[in-house]
Amino acid sequence: MIRARITVTLKNGVLDPQGVAIGHGLASLGFAGVRSVRQGKIFDIELDGSDRAKAKADLEAMCRKLLANMVIEDFAVELLP
Amino acid sequence: MKSAVVQLPGLNRDRDMIAALTRIGGKPPATVWQTDTELPDVDLIVIPGGFSYGDYLRCGAIAARMPVMRAVADAAARGVRVLGVCNGLQILAEAGLLPGVLMRNASLKFVCRTVRLQVENASTVFTRHYQKGQVISCPVAHHDGNYFADAGTLNSLEDGGRVVFRYAEGTNPNGSINNIAGIVNEAGNVLGMMPHPENLIEAAHGGTDGRALFESALEIAA
Numbered sequence: 001m002i003r004a005r006i007t008v009t010l011k012n013g014v015l016d017p018q019g020v021a022i023g024h025g026l027a028s029l030g031f032a033g034v035r036s037v038r039q040g041k042i043f044d045i046e047l048d049g050s051d052r053a054k055a056k057a058d059l060e061a062m063c064r065k066l067l068a069n070m071v072i073e074d075f076a077v078e079l080l081p
Numbered sequence: 082m083k084s085a086v087v088q089l090p091g092l093n094r095d096r097d098m099i100a101a102l103t104r105i106g107g108k109p110p111a112t113v114w115q116t117d118t119e120l121p122d123v124d125l126i127v128i129p130g131g132f133s134y135g136d137y138l139r140c141g142a143i144a145a146r147m148p149v150m151r152a153v154a155d156a157a158a159r160g161v162r163v164l165g166v167c168n169g170l171q172i173l174a175e176a177g178l179l180p181g182v183l184m185r186n187a188s189l190k191f192v193c194r195t196v197r198l199q200v201e202n203a204s205t206v207f208t209r210h211y212q213k214g215q216v217i218s219c220p221v222a223h224h225d226g227n228y229f230a231d232a233g234t235l236n237s238l239e240d241g242g243r244v245v246f247r248y249a250e251g252t253n254p255n256g257s258i259n260n261i262a263g264i265v266n267e268a269g270n271v272l273g274m275m276p277h278p279e280n281l282i283e284a285a286h287g288g289t290d291g292r293a294l295f296e297s298a299l300e301i302a303a
Contacts, residue, residue: 014229017187017256066146069139069175071182072229 002047002055003080008068009040043067052079082124082299084110087153089144092131092168094277101279102127105295115147120156125298128153130167130222130277140183140225141171150176162206162298163271167223170263170273179266179273180238181230186223187256193222195287197249198262198276202242205265207272210293216249217290219276226275228257228264238264246274 010016016038023037045062047055056077063075084102088095095112102110111121120126133144144150150172157163157178165173173179186192195218203213211217230238235258238244246263253260255275263274278291296302 015184015187015256017185017189017227021189066138066142069142069182071180071231072184 002049002052004045004047004055004059005078005080006043006045006059006063006067007040007076007078008043008063008073009075010038011072011074014072040073041067055079082106083108083122084125084127084299085113085121085123086110087113087115087126087128087149087169089115089131089133089147089149091133091135091144092129094130094167094279097277098127098129098166098279101282101291101295102299104282105292105301106299107301113149113152115144115149118148118152120149120152123161125162125164126153126156128163128165128169128172129279130169133168133172136225139175141168141173141175144168144172145175145177154178157266157271160268160270164207164298165271165273166277166279167221167226167275170275171225173271173273178271179264180234181228181264183225183275184227184229185225186227186254191222191224192226192254193220194254195220195281196252196254196262196276198246199249200245201247202245202265204242205245205269205272205297207265207294207298208245210297218281218288219246219278219291220280221254221276223255223275226255226257228255228261228275230258235259241267243267243269245272246276 019037019039059077068075171183200211200215203211248260278294281291
């Protein structure tokens with residue numbers, strides 16, 4: 001079995017109103033000096049098989065086809081040991 | 082003309098849409114379920130509003146990958162008219178039938194009110210019973226209507242007259258770029274819009290500004 005973690009984040013320059021609101025929340029809790037917050041998503045995925053190169057390619061295809069919206073989001077695929 | 086309404090789990094404006102199409106078109110639309118791989122022979126396919134799949138992952142993301150959407154894409158490629166309202170627009174954008182994406186409202190609040198829409202293009206098959214520049218009333222009810230597209234896409238939308246509806250000055254409820262409320266595809270047969278014209282078609286709704294859209298799409302004399 002192969003385990004992977006996929007991180008999906010908004011592209012630079014795309015306004016993130018939720019991140020801004022989270023930043024305001026942190027400030028109101030008294031955390032000073034938070035310059036900016038960008039929020040995103042994490043997917044932990046388990047795959048059958050042991051071919052790590054194929055797994056990476058499949059996971060990237062999953063990101064492009066469903067997990068990320070390429071208009072506004074970037075993704076990173078990390079195969080876990 | 083014959084119409085069909087797509088139904089998916091979590092959509093909740095399908096009955097409003099069926100009522101509007103029945104009232105204006107004179108006969109009830111066919112209904113199509115998400116797993117259907119073939120559509121009835123119709124001239125207009127409507128994807129109504131709601132919260133398909135609970136808005137999980139992204140609004141419309143799961144619905145856009147359901148079998149029925151392949152059939153809708155094939156029909157759209159053949160020139161069949163496709164109208165997506167609210168979640169329907171989000172689904173069309175996720176399916177790649179319309180460009181761009183609908184992001185969380187800039188206010189972070191769900192908005193449910195009547196806005197003013199300016200008809201920017203009255204020569205589409207969906208808007209020919211309106212006048213260019215006409216300002217109409219239309220209800221909105223959404224949490225993720227903040228339209229966004231990259232600069233190149235926006236230019237091609239604007240230059241091609243593909244921004245069909247814009248929120249009138251001062252009424253943009255969601256922060257959408259260029260006040261965009263509704264767009265068509267390049268061929269002009271796929272329209273997606275956040276506001277709900279189906280909810281303003283008779284006096285009991287408080288107005289009838291939405292009627293002309295259905296009269297246009299169904300080619301019914303006003």
